[in-house]
Amino acid sequence: MRQANRERGCVIWFTGLSGSGKTTIAQIVEHKLLDGDVPIEILDGDVVRENLSKGLGFSKEDRDINIRRIAFVAHLLQRNGAFVITAAISPYRSIRNEARGMIKEFVEVYAEAPLEVCEERDVKGLYAKARAGEIKGFTGIDDPYEAPSAAEVTCNTAQESPEESAQKVIDKLVELKYLEA
Amino acid sequence: MRQANRERGCVIWFTGLSGSGKTTIAQIVEHKLLDGDVPIEILDGDVVRENLSKGLGFSKEDRDINIRRIAFVAHLLQRNGAFVITAAISPYRSIRNEARGMIKEFVEVYAEAPLEVCEERDVKGLYAKARAGEIKGFTGIDDPYEAPSAAEVTCNTAQESPEESAQKVIDKLVELKYLEA
Numbered sequence: 001m002r003q004a005n006r007e008r009g010c011v012i013w014f015t016g017l018s019g020s021g022k023t024t025i026a027q028i029v030e031h032k033l034l035d036g037d038v039p040i041e042i043l044d045g046d047v048v049r050e051n052l053s054k055g056l057g058f059s060k061e062d063r064d065i066n067i068r069r070i071a072f073v074a075h076l077l078q079r080n081g082a083f084v085i086t087a088a089i090s091p092y093r094s095i096r097n098e099a100r101g102m103i104k105e106f107v108e109v110y111a112e113a114p115l116e117v118c119e120e121r122d123v124k125g126l127y128a129k130a131r132a133g134e135i136k137g138f139t140g141i142d143d144p145y146e147a148p149s150a151a152e153v154t155c156n157t158a159q160e161s162p163e164e165s166a167q168k169v170i171d172k173l174v175e176l177k178y179l180e181a
Numbered sequence: 182m183r184q185a186n187r188e189r190g191c192v193i194w195f196t197g198l199s200g201s202g203k204t205t206i207a208q209i210v211e212h213k214l215l216d217g218d219v220p221i222e223i224l225d226g227d228v229v230r231e232n233l234s235k236g237l238g239f240s241k242e243d244r245d246i247n248i249r250r251i252a253f254v255a256h257l258l259q260r261n262g263a264f265v266i267t268a269a270i271s272p273y274r275s276i277r278n279e280a281r282g283m284i285k286e287f288v289e290v291y292a293e294a295p296l297e298v299c300e301e302r303d304v305k306g307l308y309a310k311a312r313a314g315e316i317k318g319f320t321g322i323d324d325p326y327e328a329p330s331a332a333e334v335t336c337n338t339a340q341e342s343p344e345e346s347a348q349k350v351i352d353k354l355v356e357l358k359y360l361e362a
Contacts, residue, residue: 039261039262041257051249051250051253052233052250052253052254054246055236065235065236068232069232069233072232072233073233073254073257076222076254076258077257077258077261080220080222080258080261080262080263081220081261081262082261
């Protein structure tokens with residue numbers, strides 16, 4: 001059973017294309033942490049859009065505002081000792097780095113999968129809509145995704161199982177001493 | 182020195198007119214709790230508007246959205262064991278009750294002062310602007326304030342010192358077993 005280092009929470013910041021596996025891995029990490037009685041919150045992209053960012057669109061400006069809000073809330077939780085998982089696409093490197101600068105206790109997890117794989121999965125049917133032109137500014141189709149250059153963890157979700165990816169995250173949390181070994 | 186009941190955080194929800202003393206009392210309560218090593222966050226109205234609600238105005242609809250966001254974040258923090266103080270005007274009873282229903286661990290504090298007293302203080306110079314017609318929809322002038330009917334604490338800030346008001350809040354937290362006696 002994992003024990004949290006109760007003095008410091010942290011923010012596990014997932015980034016990756018829609019369909020890259022962020023939420024799936026995040027939920028497994030969450031369960032592993034809950035098993036260890038670690039206080040954890042997932043700030044999922046969709047939930048945040050509903051509760052904090054309704055009315056915002058998907059322009060770069062609106063995406064940046066949305067990510068800043070996620071970072072603000074994640075930071076509040078982290079400095080009160082919680083572990084926080086964010087699972088939004090967060091496609092822009094500059095704003096992720098801004099979040100890292102604010103939060104400090106920041107573990108970036110890149111859910112990496114080729115666009116073709118994500119599009120093939122198309123869990124929410126969004127790629128089909130984007131290809132049909134029904135959604136504009138869709139990351140990977142007609143909006144950019146800037147991959148992290150130095151993420152703490154990279155999960156190759158086309159090759160690894162979600163379980164393996166989640167374990168990589170846990171191992172990194174132990175290595176960084178957010179969890180006790 | 183106060184000790185928190187670590188199993189349950191709570192949300193100390195201030196409501197009252199601009200200038201009624203919400204933030205002043207909140208800051209004294211914060212210091213008293215910090216002295217006891219209780220993890221505490223103040224979600225001040227202005228700070229929240231800047232970080233979560235930029236772009237929202239002061240129509241009833243926008244105010245309600247703003248208050249729902251405060252409640253969402255306060256709840257996340259509370260269920261991770263933090264003490265949270267919100268200090269927004271939150272003029273509408275229905276939305277405060279919605280927040281109470283979501284959060285459960287909810288201590289409503291009414292900073293009560295006659296409008297004339299708040300206007301006389303006019304710490305931010307906003308009443309003058311509202312009277313001059315430079316600000317529209319200002320609570321107490323041309324927008325309603327609905328006083329709580331059953332707040333856990335009422336601070337009569339025209340008669341009590343901020344220190345006395347803050348002590349009433351602390352006493353209530355002890356009575357409700359959020360703090361150990």
